[in-house]
Amino acid sequence: MPEDDRALSAAEELALARLAIDEGDLDHAAGHVAGALVQAPTLPEVHEALARLAAADGGGVELFPLNHHAFVGAVVARAHLLAAAGHPGDGLDLLVAATGYAPQTDWAGVPWVTAPELAERLAPEHAARILMQVCAALPDPVPRAGRPALAAYLTLARNAVTVHPEHGLLLGAASALARRVGEVALAIRWASRGVRAQPSKMGEVWLGYAYRSAGRTREALAALGRAVGHDPDDLAVYADIAGTLADTGRLDEALEWIDRALARDPSFDCAVHTAHRLRFQRDGEVAHLVALADFVRDHPDDTHEHGDLAECCRSRPWLGQVTPATGPAVDALRRAVVGDHGDLGDAVRLAAPAPPSALRTVATAVPGLRIEMAGVVEPDAREPRRPGVRPLWRYDGTSVAPAVPAPSSTAAERIRQLVHPAWPHPPAAYDAAVGLATLELADLVGLLAHPPEPPATAVGRVLAGQDPSLWVRCVQVWACLGLLHHRTDEPWDSSTRRRVLLDLVWGVEDWVTEAALFALVTAAWVDPAVRPEVAGVVAERLADAAAVARVRPMPVAASLAHLALATPDLDRETATLAAELIGGGLGVPRPRNPLARLWQRLTAPLRRP
Known part of the structure; x- marks a missing residue:
């Protein structure tokens, strides 16, 4: 049932429907009545117009045919007209279909559904099937805000149970609905009656679920154990x-x-x-x-x-989300963005060079804040960790600039639509990044050093207003995931995508190092054949990071350690080293999440109902 693209109010739809009925244009009128039902499915005036249309057409059912892509308003209108024509069971089936399409809408909150007479006319098996179909469309439990739209079905369940008080299947299905809408005590009562009347596996399962929702674990386990006895x-x-x-x-x-x-x-x-x-x-x-x-x-x-x-x-570093950046430069950035300048003054003095992405983000987000470095501590953070890699950044003393061209506007817009700081799991992140597969290599690399502005979405506004560094890191992560989809026809060992990602891993210490390594780790999740090589690369990169961290600050070390622990087939020695780095060993600060509330806001849409 596709969304309707009209935005007329119920009153406007009704006015147009009445005019069309007066002119005898019943098909046109039917479209407007269907539109009014979507806007206000329980409004009496809408049902009065539907009744008038039915009278003009001798029933009106055929004015609302069920096509392959039926409009939900037409489905609901047909349901009401079928009930009025003496076929309430058929009408109820259609209302349940509408509920499955949009459970938050009160499609069934009309008198003929809640009348006790309906339960008397329905066979108990039919009523049970209706309730089970409703449950199949709902989360368990239904959020409190969504429960009023389901009140009519709970009334139907009450009425049906009253008419058929010993029907085990009906009692169990009614219990399942009651449990989902927060009526847990009622769910237990109905399910208990059901298993007494007709002992069965499903009855015990429904009872076990009801007990579990009430926190009565012992009784829940006993009921589920009896279910196993019915069907091992x-x-x-x-x-x-x-x-x-x-x-x-x-x-x-x-x-x-x-x-x-x-x-x-x-x-x-x-x-x-x-x-x-x-x-x-x-x-x-x-x-x-x-x-x-x-x-x-x-x-x-x-x-x-x-x-x-x-x-x-969920919420685990790199398994389900990007890790926030650490280090004095981004700490100063966050304080400046939210207006907490404190003792920052006009400059932040660093003991060693910050990651180039951090310096560029500070310069873009807070151009008045200067970053000063006390000097260079060996090994020089401005030098690649291995010779021969293609540079992403160009240094002039302590200042840094991109060494690659900016991406196209198409690439910038594509990644703005995709970027999010969280994902269900690495394979899901890989699948989501397929939308970047058609971008040119120069665009994907350019995005790493020239991240576009955040979009005017809720996520974009939050990131721009509280932590611009997180937005930059997200862009870099998804650009590197996009690299995994570049020229996938090339064999991995000799592929462009492998070569570029390894160059980024062994370039200068930067947020891009983490993003590229995450892409390689993700490749290992989705392709067992590359796991030995990726595990070896991760082990070498972490050992190098640990060696550097022993002699100077290394802001990305703890994040690289989290990446190591997310790597398939990682050797035990490297896992131990990673745990040491995360725990604050080797002089690496213990990682923390300075943006716990921000994370809660950003990842809330991804949580299960």
């Missing part, structure tokens, strides 16, 4: 039991249940996803998440979507 081959219930145990910290017991499921079917998707998630919760080893990503890639036809990988990666 339903391995999804094993995964539910494991998840419930894990939520209460009983990981060992949870994994026992998962192992029981995997012993029956090692490829059962729910068990595999849950097993990897729980093992990661237990020991924090990224290998579990990589194995899960491999399973997802090798089993694209899973029975339903799982969120275990995204849940484990």
Whole structure:
């Protein structure tokens, strides 16, 4: 059901509908009535106009045909007319379809749906199916703001349960709806009646879910255990039991249940996803998440979507988001942007050169703030870490400028539409960056040193107003992910994308170093064949960073350590070194998130309902 592109109010739609009815143009009138229903689906005047249209056409149902791409307003109008013609079950099916399309809209809040007579006319199996279809379109639980739009369905459930008080399937489906809309006590009561009336696996599952929503874990586990007794081959219930145990910290017991499921079917998707998630919760080893990503890639036809990988990666450095920059230059930048100049004065004095991206960001965002350096500490941060790499930056003493041309306006606009500081997991970031595949190499490299201005979106305004450095880092990360999609017909070993990313990794110490290394780590997530090489590159780069950090400040060291811990097949020695760097060893400051509230605002749209 595609969105309608009109923006008329319900009153305007109704006025045009009445004029069309008066002129006998019923097709035109039907379009306006459908538009009014979308704007105000429960407004009495809209239903009066629909009734008048039906009277003029002898029922009016055929004025709202169900085409392949039906307009949601036409679907709802047809539903009401079918009910008026004595087919309320058929009408209810269409209202549920509309709810599945837009659950936040009160499509069903009309008298014929909430009348007790409807429940009397519906077979209990039909009522149960309706409620289950509604539940399938809803998150669990429904956010409080979305619950009023579902009140009519809960009333229907009450009425149906009153008419059929011993129907197990209906009671269970009603319980599922009640649970989702926050009526947990009612959900328990209905589900309990259902399993008493007709003991079944699904009845016990519904009861277990209701208990779990109420925080009554012991009763939830007992009900789910009885469900297994009804059907020992339903391995999804094993995964539910494991998840419930894990939520209460009983990981060992949870994994026992998962192992029981995997012993029956090692490829059962729910068990595999849950097993990897729980093992990661237990020991924090990224290998579990990589194995899960491999399973997802090798089993694209899973029975339903799982969120275990995204849940484990959420808010973790580089697994689910870019890390904020650290160092005195960006600390001064953040204070200046929000107006907290404190003791900054007109200059910030650094003990060693800051990353060139940091210097350029400060110069762009706060042009009046001077960065002064006490001197050069060896090894010189302005020199590449390996000879022969193509320079991205050009130094003139302590000042820095891009050594590559600016990107095209097309490239700048493309990345402005894509950039976000968070992603579900590395393979999802790789997939999202495919939109940059058609950009030229010069554009992708140019974006690294010439980031465009943030867009006038909510994310762009927040980043520009509170931390311009984060916007620059995001651009660099996504540009490097775009490099992974450059000339993918070239074999990896001799590819342009590999050569350019390695040049960036071994260039001068910069935020681009992190972005390029993240792109290589992401390549290892999606392509097992490159894992040995990438793990070796990460190990060498981190060892070099640790050596430098022993003799002078290195702002990117801790972030490189987080990248190492996100790398598939990383050797144990490098993982230990990474943990030491993150913990503040070798003189590297312990990383912190100076923008916790900002992160909460930026990543909120990505959180599960």
